[in-house]
Amino acid sequence: MNIDNPAEPLLPPSPSAPDAAPVDRGTESPAGEIAEAPEGEFSSVGLLCDGILSEIDSVAGFPDAAKMIVGTQLANILAIAREHEERERLAKRRISALKGDVRARKEQLAVLHQEHFDKSSEKTAAIDGDEDFDLTFDDDEDEVEEQAEKPKGKRPQKRPKGTEMKEVHHFPADRTCCSCCGHEMPSFSFWASVQTRIIPEHVEHIRHIYHICACNHDERCKENKPVAAKSQNYIMRGRRCDAASIVEAAVQKFGEHIPIYRMAERFRAVNENPSRQAIGNSVSYLALRHLDQVRGHLGNHVIWALCRDERNWNPEAQPAVVYEFAPSRAGSVIEEILRDASLQFLITDGYAGYNRVFAKDGANDGLLSVRCWAHARRAFFEAELATKSPLAQKIVQMVRKMYAVEKAAKGLPPEARLALRQEKTLPILAAIRADLVKAEPEAEGTVKKAIDYTLKAFEALQRFAFDGRLEIDNNPVERCIRGIALTKKNSLFIGRQNVAQVWAIYYSLIESARLNRINPRAYLNWVVGEIKRNQGDVDHAMLMPWHCPVGKIED
Known part of the structure; x- marks a missing residue:
């Protein structure tokens, strides 16, 4: 016992x-x-x-x-x-x-x-659609070919066109001929090197003197009225900084994510002491008084932080992005923004607020939902990381194949893109749906969540495969909002209600310039210069980035 x-x-x-x-x-x-x-x-x-x-x-x-x-x-x-x-x-x-x-x-x-901390789930796992894949989709597609090492050595230096090249000639300290003639020795050859000098915060004080002229030659001339020089300070009248300085501050803040207090510190290093409030007020003044009308013309035929980018199939595309400020993310706000838009498709993530614009009795009847595969893929990628699920890994691999098709379709006309998707993408979509339906009853946790998310949106997720004009995801607008998040993180003590509107104006112009391969600094200076030159009497539609004659970024 x-x-x-x-x-x-x-x-x-x-x-x-x-x-x-x-x-x-x-x-x-x-x-x-x-x-x-x-x-x-x-x-x-x-x-x-x-x-x-x-x-x-x-x-x-x-x-x-x-x-x-x-x-x-x-x-x-x-x-x-x-x-x-x-x-x-x-x-x-x-x-x-x-x-x-x-x-x-x-x-x-x-x-x-x-x-x-990583670049992104798509890039780390090599699934972002930018990789090279064989569209035959063999079983050994994941084998990585060794790439030949690039030859080492100095890369050729590229200098932007239009950069001023200043030449400084250097001669020997004593060029007197040591022979009996005593003449100065002329140069018969030379060697040259190029250095780049950066001049931080180069400040100039410009005193504008406007003259009033009159002729006093004889009695008849006295009857003529005096002629006065017109003010050249149309945009920043009554302000210490000129428009170019404020454009520079705006580009640094909204294009390079440098907060205003850091700009003020650099000014103090060169014995200038503009306050942060003065810089911020001038940046806001320029946006609300002169640039908002330019931003308004970007909104034609554009959808919400609103992006139109047809470059993958339209060689004449004029991409643009517009940022609209609203006090909330309610579906009613989105419905109002899109109320007068002439649209057929809207590519979105899974945010429920968009459901109102797809309602049968809504103001946008006929607007079709196209869902983003980057968001659906991310759910399975996270499930694979968390659970090592074979199903999640398989779905991620099949999505990789769809992105391989998209890479092959880039630049083709819509009809060719559609034919390629019908041949290559539709079978993948069918296989994904079959696997998810089969696994759904017994799935748990993050895998179950990813399956439910994808099956619920599958009709909208596969809609891109039936129209060559559509994209597989909404990554273009996702890329456009990254800068906002970074600038928001680097901005302190804003404290003004109209700041969001100012942000919307500058980001609309700066990001649209980037989409059109135009340097934002050059573009804003050109816009301000045109407004100033015409004293505000200008066709704002002609100030779009695709009309800008300067600042083209070379590929």
Whole structure:
């Protein structure tokens, strides 16, 4: 039998040991019984003790008192052993639980690290659609070919066109001929090197003097009115900084994400002391007074932070992005923004606020939803990181194949893009849907969430495969909003209600210039210069980035 109290002696009391506690031994041998392990099997220590008692029983004439003493000590040893074994079992269970917790934390950290520190889930996993894939989709598509190393050496220097080249000639300190003639030695050859000098915060004070002229040659001239020079300060009249300086401040803040207080610090380094408030007020004034009308013309036929980019299939495309400020993300705001838009498709993520614009009784009847595969793919990528799910990994690989098709279709006309998608993409979409439907009943956790997200939106997710003008994702507008997040992080103590409107104006112009491969600094200076030259009497539609004659960024 199992011993309930391991401290009890294993042997029955003998007449010479009247104080010993009795033990019910049943029909077992007089040498005593060793306790079993909790699982019903003898422990190693119990087997050893049982062997000792068996050896004692086999010794003829071994005193019963001695047997009792030995049995008692063995029972104590067994009790200690059982205590240690119980601690070991508890420790193993605790270690197993901790290992599970560590695995879960590692999965969470992997997802968080991917989101916050790596380039992106798509690029790290080589699934962003920019990789080279064989459209035959062989089984060994994941094998990476070794690329030949590029020859080492200095790369040819590229200098932007129009940059002023200042020449400084250096001659020997003494060019006098050491012979008897004593003439100065002329140069017959030279070597040259080019260095770049950066002049930070070059400040000039310009005093504008406007003259009033009149002729006083004779009596008849006195009848003519004097002629006054017109002010050249149309845009920034009454302000210390000229328009070019404010454009520079705006580009640094909204294009290069440099907060205004850092600009003020650099000005102080050259003994100028403009306040942050003065710079910020001037930047806002320029936007709200003169640039908002230019931004308004970018909004024609454009959808919300609103992007139109047809360059993947239209060589004459004029891409643009417009940022609209609204006090909330409610669906009613989105519905109002798109109320008068002449649209057929709207590519979005899964935000529920868009549902209002697709409602049958809404103001945008006929507007079709196209969902973004980058968002659907991200759900499976995170599920793969967290759970190592074979299904999630398989879906990610199939999405890679669709992006390979998109890379091959880039630059083709819509009809060719549609034909390629019908041949290559539709079978992949069918396979993805079949796998998700099959796995959905037994899926759990993040995998279940990714499956539900994708199946619910699958009709909209596959709509791009039936129109060559559509894109597989909404990454163009996603790229356009990255700068806003970075500038917001670097901006402190804004404190004004119209700042959001100012942000919307500058980002609309700066990002639209970038989409059209125009340097934002050159573009804004050109726009301001045209407004200033025409004293505000200008056709703002002709100030779009695609009309800008300067600042073209070479490929």
